[in-house]
Amino acid sequence: MRSHILETARRLTLDGGAVPSLNAVAEAAGVSKGGLMHHFPTRSALVAGLARESLEEVDAAMSRAAAAGTAARTWLELSLPDGDERALMQALASSFRPTDGDFGPLLSDSAVAIARWEALIAAEVGDTVRAHVIRLVGDALVANALVGLNAVDEDVDDLLRSLTAPPAAAETRP
Structure with a gap:
């Protein structure tokens, strides 16, 4: 039920x-x-239930992606919601009340899941700082989607190349 x-x-x-x-x-x-x-x-419990369901979907997708060696790409793709996913995120965000007791466990579980996803990305890219940056870029893409700022056709390949390219050699001065 x-x-x-x-x-x-x-x-x-x-x-x-x-x-x-x-x-x-x-x-x-x-x-x-x-x-x-x-x-x-309560309605807040329903909102938290919908959000938890979405959290579980992302968790499953990130686990599958890690097994396939595509955690960074998947994170960025999931961070570009369109259509129904964007509409659901916007509705949930507008209903979210951080001081409501129904959201405390959800926030704690979200923090644990985000740390797990970032660790999956770090294992793939071999660098915890880059993984953190990739995760933060994804967070920014989601925030932009919530307020309607980003285009859903963001080029994930370009983002990945930029975020995972080896650092440029430092220029030496005579």
Whole structure:
């Protein structure tokens, strides 16, 4: 039932541009409000549930990418959301209340996941500082997407070349 509720809430969020009320989700999912509230007692808990589902999707994609040797590329590609992913991120961001208790565990789990993803990138590129920069570039791309600043056709190949190229030899002066 939980996954059905989240699937319904995601669809309603995308259709309406905002995370819907618990009543709207219960009605669309065909469940009682009590059944919904067993899993998501508040709208904030529903928002956190949607965000956690997205976090798990990114985690799975990064794990697969690390196994394939494409963690850096995948991170940058995931950081360029378009269509439904961008709309969902925007709706979740507008509903996020960091002082709400439902978000504390999500924030902690997100920090752990981000550290894990950065470590996967570091293992691939062989440099923790470069991995940190790649992760931060991805974060900036996401932030730009949230406010509509970046084009979804950002050239990931160009970014990767620039971010992973060997440092230029220092120029020596006579």
